[in-house]
Amino acid sequence: MKKTMSGAVAFLTGILAFPAIAESTSQLDQYQLNLTKGVTDISAEVYDLHMLMFIICVVIAVAVFGVMFYSMVFHRKSKGAKPANFHESVKVEIAWTVVPFIILIFMAIPAAQTLIAMEDSSSPDVSVLVTGSQWKWHYKYMDSDVEFFSVLATQPEQIANKFEKGINYLLEVDRPLVIPTGKKVRFLVTSDDVIHSWWVPDFAVKKDANPGFINEAWTKVNEPGIYRGQCAELCGKDHGFMPVVVIAKEPAEYEAWIAEQQDIQRRAKEEEQKLLAMNMEMGELMEVGERVYLATCAACHMPNGEGLPGAFPALKGSDMALNDMQAHIDIVVNGKAGTSMQAFGKQLSLKELAAVITYERNAWGNNTGETVQAKDVNALVTGQ
Amino acid sequence: MSTVTDHAHHEDDHHHHAPSGIKRWLFTTNHKDIGTLYLWFAFIMFLTGGAMAMVIRAELFQPGLQIVDPHFFNQMTTVHGLIMVFGAVMPAFTGLANWLVPMMIGAPDMALPRMNNWSFWILPFAFTILLASLFMEGGGPAFGWTFYAPLSTTYSGDTTALFVFSVHIMGISSIMGAINVIVTIFNMRAPGMTWMKMPLFVWTWLITAFLLIAVMPVLAGVVTMVLTDKFFGTSFFDAAGGGDPVMFQHIFWFFGHPEVYIMILPAFGIISAIVPTFSRKKLFGYASMVYATTSIALLSFIVWAHHMFTTGMPVAAELFFMLATMLISVPTGVKVFNWVATMWRGSLTFEVPMLFALAFIVLFTIGGLSGLMLAIVPVDFQYHDTYFVVAHFHYVLVTGAIFSIMAAVYYWLPKWTGKMFDITLAKWHFWCSLISVNVLFFPMHFIGLAGMPRRIPDYALQFADFNKWISIGGFAFGLSQLLFLWLLIKACRKEGEPVSDQVWEGAEGLEWEIPSPAPYHTFETPPVIK
Amino acid sequence: MAQQEYERYYVPDQSPWPIVGAVALFLIAFGAGNFVVESTSDKDGFGGWTLLAGLATLLVMLVGWFRNQIHESMSGMYSAQLGRSYRQGMAWFIFSEVMFFAAFFGALFYARVISVPWLAGEGNNAMTNEVLWNGFEAAWPLLVQPMDALAGGEASTKMMPWTGLPLINTALLLVSSVTLHYAHVGLEQGKRSKLIGLLGLTIVLGSIFVVLQGMEYVHAYRDLDLTLDSGVYGNTFFLLTGFHGMHVTLGTIILIVLFLRCLKGHFTPDNHFAFQAGSWYWHFVDVVWVLLFFFVYIL
Ligand code: HEA
């Protein structure tokens, strides 16, 4: 029985000493073993609550296992222990019903207080509509004209172990969400397809994105910085590949950023209109198309266009991609209701749409030789 | 041949009752045969589900995608969960109930022997369907064992229909099994076997059976809604038609939470049988154990939404479910304290079943305490859907339910076969399992707290070291189970020393008064209970 | 020694029927799983045939098993204790059915009390309505679904009134419960003609119910545009009444079998478990209907 004892002792000291282990084995900056303290008042409260619960649990465990191991060591038959006769006691039973109950009340009170504070999303300074879809986030600032998609930026080659992995492997996006520090930012969380969950550990915010409903959460970040999180609800194949990155900036910087974005987005729309009059070369379309395809479509239809039989159709050799151009444009722009084929019309520019459709009609042996131009797509969008 | 003791001397008379060949197993109405079938089936499923866990752990050994693609990874996670829950733990407990309940209460057999056979034989077919779907176009279920809509409806593959129907027939099997147990206990107790004399294993199974009958039909209902949402245009879980995806979760967890207690209450019964035996002292607080089990079962109906704290429920609901969940710790604590009090000033020895039982008490408590932490809503926002949850439920399920099943097998196996199992091998099995299981699941707490989400095939670099260790622990734990397989094969081939009727010094109860091996038909007339 | 004191409990010998039943369920599940896909897409395969084969096997199994059972029962192999086992088994089975319906009633209540009001902005869901379903208003029955509201459209679905067929059906079922009860009384009193007459009447009432229910569905689809896919109102309406209707159909078949057995004189005043089980089942189906009538139609 020595083994059990020493094993258990090692085990318990292990639990208690883990902050120390964390120190010694740390290789990366974020390397940690415990919950983050985060960067908001709430997240700090949550951390304290976590430590309180943890310590209570360890104390209970030590007490219970202590008695148990004592008995295992000293009440052994091999040591000549004779069994005692007692086998019930109402008093004892009541005691160990009531005492835990009281402990629970002590746990519940601070928990309830923190919870109520967390759920009060009233009177925000900034509101952002956060929409999950397979497998990216869309952010829309409710008080200004800025909206954009935020997609995983890690190179596929890193995931496939061909390139060396960067420090923020899987936790980097092309366009992070930007929010001001010191302001109450409210997140209106929803989804376009399946359930996702928007999670930033440093804010202690995790809210499910339920399609058709809007959940509210809020944060007030104390320090500027880059904060990383992930989608926390199984949402299909690439659930592991839809990170959340938030940059908190000083309010002045934030305002400047918003203004800049508004400008950029306005100019992009103007650009778009100009494009309608032009025709693009096959070569250019294919080049842009390939980039867009790999970034946006390959997750489902696979880089080789063969899809995943039974889940995502092949585009290589597909009847639609070979023959029916109108239907092809339509399904890419409007998606197909009731399937995971989403409407890309508002995600991609006219040029990108035209390019990706052209690409699909000419790649992997789909040699239709046809090009699709921005105006073709626009015709469908505007219903002409 | 009319009394129990007579059997000892007329054992041979009974051999003609045990038909031989394949028909014995296909057509059987004997609770012991059916129990054996259930147990072997459960073990095979454990190996199958375990093999899938090995795929998961191999993929997670390093960051990056190396062995399987994400879609297949999700299928592995899902089917691993489903198989372990419905194919391994539940049938194993039903198998134990089959073997033991009639022997413990002095009944000739289960109340409804033919239905018993039917309940069993549905299972291999149900799992054939589930497993077959993995090889079909679109692959098997890939939406988690919790199959949240609309991932399992609008966005799932066609094989969802097979998943739904296989769950239906599994449900039929469990319900029939549960009815059988409940009726046996109500109606087949030998005269004198009053309620408060029943062994706790019988009590816990009675309550488990009640839970099963209450919640399996709800599962059947919710999969039916998934089916109609996916194929027949209903919108139970679709806001566009006035439904709500979160409604799925409410109905699922109304089943799901009692389900997790279905997987632990019989374990409590087993531990309550083993600890007194090897402490040579009566179970402390028998009556309070019964009340505690009942309270756990009743509370389990009002805590379901603790799985859904992040879904955006109103604060009042979150508070209610938090408090109700925390309350469950009280009766569970009573159980743990009673076991410890039973050991206190006993005369302890550490045979293999006792080793597993002790490991159970410690490790289950660790799992229970992390459950308590999960119940605290504000922190659950941080824990939810991370490996902290995975750590929690593997502690209660693997070192809880599975360890208790192993303890039970070691405890009663000599009674079943009449031979002592290979003790050295069993000790190896225990120590290898104990160490590797903690290497496997303990670090999951850390990576969970550090922020690793569950159900992902690839992860950020800061989780790499621990995942490597976890995987190594996983492979070691998997290999350790092969020792168990070997031991069981040897036991079934009746190798080993013959044992006495009582088998373990200190064992008490009807099953220890009949011969070892237990005769094919135990009590043709009811025994007399002192 | 104890031989006289205790009745022997009948433990049946080996039986082939359970495994036949398991095979039947396998074929049904596998067949149905494929059939559902095949019938809702343009794929083809053997799903339907497998399903039919399964149902046929199940029928064979039921006939074989029950014949076995009846034979044993009539040759007096059963004890009173076994009778109790059957009764308790049946009671728990009915409890499981109650819980099955509870899941659908739960869905109905959730939709009415929670999801529909939330979509209309109640509770902390103001933004849900404002941003996603602008213009949607809560109502029950839900005739204008959230997606219709977005399209600015009017409802084409109409509500199913509780007067008319549903009311008649309620009366039919309530009466049938009474007739069945007195048939049972007749059986216990050994009054054969009372038994057979009232049981026959019950069967007629049950069959009329099923037929009327079918007519109601036709009416719903043709005139009210109330279909399986017209939002949660239609969903809960059809699933609840549909599963109930299936239970009535099954109950009627059970009663018909009991009727034939009564004609053959299988039951005696103190040995008629099958009859009792069938009648419990029927009463249960009635109670479900009453709840259904109240919550689905009236409220
Ligand atoms: C056998 C199965 C089993 C058991 C017994 C339990 C027991 C408990 N579980 Fe667990 N649980 C699961 C299986 C189980 N669970 C599974 C499978 C999941 C994940 C499902 C999924 O999402 O896939 C899960 C998830 C889960 C969650 C959701 C987490 C999340 O997704 O965010 C929560 C939250 O409250 C929870 C809580 C609890 C609690 C409070 C108990 C309590 O019953 C524990 C009580 C025991 C103790 C507390 C220890 C002993 C007591 C004492 C020594 C007394 C003194 C102590 C005090 C008074 C503090 N569990």
Ligand code: HEA
């Ligand atoms: C009783 C239930 C039970 C049991 C026993 C287990 C046992 C194990 N589980 Fe699991 N698990 C669940 C229930 C269970 N699990 C559930 C419900 C989920 C959630 C699913 C979901 O998210 O939907 C889950 C999820 C889950 C995950 C998370 C997956 C994810 O989120 O993506 C992981 C990851 O490590 C894991 C690992 C393991 C391991 C290593 C074992 C080991 O204990 C298994 C050991 C057994 C064997 C290995 C078999 C024996 C050996 C052989 C067959 C020979 C081959 C061996 C080698 C090649 C070494 N399980």
Ligand code: CUA
């Ligand atoms: Cu999105 Cu997971």
Ligand SMILES: [Cu+2]
């Ligand atoms: Cu739970």
